[in-house]
Amino acid sequence: MKLQFTKMQGLGNDFMVIDGVNQQVKLSANSIRQLGDRHFGIGFDQLLLVEASNLPNIDFSYRIFNNDGSEVEQCGNGARCFARFVFDKGLSHKREIAVSTARGVIYPRLEDNGNVTVNMGIPQFSPAEIPFISDADLIIHPLDVDGQSIDISVISMGNPHAVQVVSDVDSTPVASLGPKIETHVRFPAKVNVGFMQIVNRDQIKLRVFERAAGETLACGTGACAAVVTGIRRGLLNPSVRVITHGGELTISWRAGEAVLMSGPAVTVFNGEISLGNLGEQYAAQ
Numbered sequence: 001m002k003l004q005f006t007k008m009q010g011l012g013n014d015f016m017v018i019d020g021v022n023q024q025v026k027l028s029a030n031s032i033r034q035l036g037d038r039h040f041g042i043g044f045d046q047l048l049l050v051e052a053s054n055l056p057n058i059d060f061s062y063r064i065f066n067n068d069g070s071e072v073e074q075c076g077n078g079a080r081c082f083a084r085f086v087f088d089k090g091l092s093h094k095r096e097i098a099v100s101t102a103r104g105v106i107y108p109r110l111e112d113n114g115n116v117t118v119n120m121g122i123p124q125f126s127p128a129e130i131p132f133i134s135d136a137d138l139i140i141h142p143l144d145v146d147g148q149s150i151d152i153s154v155i156s157m158g159n160p161h162a163v164q165v166v167s168d169v170d171s172t173p174v175a176s177l178g179p180k181i182e183t184h185v186r187f188p189a190k191v192n193v194g195f196m197q198i199v200n201r202d203q204i205k206l207r208v209f210e211r212a213a214g215e216t217l218a219c220g221t222g223a224c225a226a227v228v229t230g231i232r233r234g235l236l237n238p239s240v241r242v243i244t245h246g247g248e249l250t251i252s253w254r255a256g257e258a259v260l261m262s263g264p265a266v267t268v269f270n271g272e273i274s275l276g277n278l279g280e281q282y283a284a285q
């Protein structure tokens with residue numbers, strides 16, 4: 001069984017993108033783990049599956065899997081790659097499309113300069129939406145991590161995020177602190193963890209320890225979560241440049257409105273993989 005795919009990246013957050021409109025695709029969590037393995041498979045942070053939609057006024061359905069095989073609700077860098085993929089492959093000739101995800105509809109638009117701007121929807125803050133265990137709906141929550149209290153903000157961009165403001169992101173112990181917050185008992189569905197350094201009111205530096213995938217070079221929903229958090233805390237202006245290890249994004253937001261994310265989406269190569277070569281059972285339907 002052969003599978004056509006495209007390797008893409010948005011700020012170095014990398015993806016295996018699969019056309020599930022013209023191919024019948026059914027992958028087990030184990031197959032996704034093997035495909036995602038950087039030594040024995042293709043290697044990626046997330047696998048993105050493009051599917052037809054049967055909903056009115058929706059062009060496509062967008063499914064996202066972390067490289068551990070878990071299906072998740074949203075991926076921002078992936079959304080830009082999704083739009084570039086469906087246009088370049090001729091699956092759509094529209095420059096703006098409506099895409100349904102597990103948690104709402106997003107609207108990516110191809111810009112003339114090659115970037116993609118995505119309307120990522122309205123962020124949610126209530127603890128139940130995240131989900132986050134808390135009696136109070138606060139902008140800053142104290143979180144006990146190994147007996148130390150850390151101030152975090154929680155937000156859902158469809159997927160769950162915790163954001164900590166730090167003074168120097170480069171010296172923040174992301175590899176050790178990230179997993180402790182990711183798997184904290186107060187986040188029953190786990191959480192993506194952002195560490196944000198405010199450079200000035202128009203610019204932040206950001207590192208994100210992603211749920212299941214570990215620290216990635218950039219996280220689109222993490223950038224949205226960080227900027228919205230900074231604006232709510234009165235630290236940032238409505239449009240902010242986000243500097244990550246993989247490059248830069250622009251995030252814009254006003255209270256009560258949808259978050260807009262603009263940045264690049266790049267095709268690395270097209271490929272075909274024989275799933276039999278992964279050495280495990282694969283079921284195609």
Ligand SMILES: N[C@@H](CCC[C@H](N)C(=O)O)C(=O)O
Nearest residue numbers: 075076077159211219220221
């Ligand atoms: N890289 C993504 C987010 C991917 C999903 C995330 N790891 C989760 O588990 O929610 C992005 O660019 O937003």
